[in-house]
Amino acid sequence: MSQSAPSLPDPRQYSATPPVNNDFLRQAGVILAATTADEKEMWQSALKSSLAEHLEREEMLPISVALAMADSQAVYRTLWQALGDALDGDTVVFALPLVLVAGSKGAARLPGELADPEGFASLLGRVGLVSDPARVAWLPQLLHPDTLAGVKSSQLYRLAQGSADAARDTLAALPAAPVSLSGEGVFLRYVVGVARRDANGELPIALSGAVGAWGMPLMQSLNAMLKTDGVTLFTIPRAPQALTAALVAGGQARHEVAMQVFASNRIRRLRELSLEPVAIASAHEGGELRFTLSARGDVKNWEGFVWPLSPLDSVPLIARQFAELMADCRVDDVRFVPQVAADKDGEVPVFFTADELSPAGAVIQ
Template structure:
């Protein structure tokens, strides 16, 4: 029996010893002999992160994340940073977001609305379906925020917001501008709806971050489709459930790439099959931290169109590979090759 092939991880990590207290603490977490010891070391790392954030001394944190010696170490550091930002005793604010992926097509240049005009209807729908707790103080803005603007909100800023915002109605004290999507032909775009919730001590969580997108998902898609309807534009709004902002940023980037890959694969397969040509797919990992999905044909294997997935620090190569193979299986693609070595970067 042949051993199944798998994609390698093309990301490179620093090998030189880095004199960074947080990296050493993360190493101690990973080397813990028991789950109890691991939890104690993780708690110590979280407290160290919290102390640095409180003093606005974030350079040590930035260096630790950039110089993490492995993905496992990065995950430990990121989890501790998240805990330092999000875990606040007593009454406090929670900044959260809903990632929104917009698949849009138009024969002529068109611009979608830059916000949900019926913001009361948006919040009411989420409250109606239990995503927002009854009688809780929570507000989701209708502004469509560009991912670059959301990423620019630093963990130090979030740390202060969670501890200093007095009520959800005030929203974020940042002049975040809505960012409209302009489309010509086809595109996949990422935007965020950002909100603030007030968590009262020993009360029910104001936002159910664990909620599954079930029956309410259909109602939300219909609502978003109507709210962003634009003449001459075919629009499919795809969203992810609300999550604390740091987690929502990770989920949003992954969702955008997943949807873009699905659009790329389905459109190209449809075109090739309409021409009576058999697709040949290659999955490969490349220097520079990229995965590539290349689609050629049996009669012209040297001519390929490629989808590039730039790997983020928290992306798992194995999970992405599984998702791609599941998609190709669903699309009934029979000829799939996986490259087992890291290949040179491609333009």
């Protein structure tokens, strides 16, 4: 039976002994321990200034060490948010994540650039996402997440201090990333833009927040721009955010949609075979969550899905999303493994199926 409060342990490993001489870790700890809002704000400002000084000098090693050696997700999140604040200047580089659900019967290739970038920019103005399209410069190419992740924080800091034109010209050299597929897949690409704050510090584009009424017309426009013969395409745009935040949000959105596609396909297949689906969620050494859909007494028709956890992923949120997805799919037997499981059994990755777990409490047999 489904658990009323789905729960999974966090399998990520944090540093047991963070370096005592790293000022960023020390400051993050003080922020988390602050007892008043004023004290917290003071230390947040100090951490932001310290990070900005290192970014200015391109001294990235202490920042990288602090993020790698954080002893909790709360410390990591505090450092990450402060780094984002330090990268926020008069010129803002942002990205709009696109989750692409595509399918084809044979080999196919989606374009790596928008067919009508001017129409894209105009549409965002008409639907209210951009207040002044003339003040926003969009790159035409679709960028791979690895390409954006490769842009160094020190470079983003320099771009934030310079002109919007200089930032656009620098980013224009990033390579477009067409999507090659054969069969069905879920892919992630980004449309990157640059804008300059006005005299009041305001941007001409709404960053962060939820997808509003603009989501549907933008989806339809992007589907038309990326239309490819022989490919069924469903484009899911997410809200634009500052570049570092967009990388995190896009990765989470891509995995969430991929989990939905996996569940829909496998549940449909099991029911076509007159089998009742059993859903199992488990956390594994190495920092992964794994999900399976199988049936009792059947050893052939199960399938698994892997969610590799990034530092900012929320395990409780993902567990809840999976439980809600199974409820929407009318899967009654949903099991959550209460302890961290092994990564492999010998050389074989561990996935739990219906006959391997007790329905009550999902206790490993």
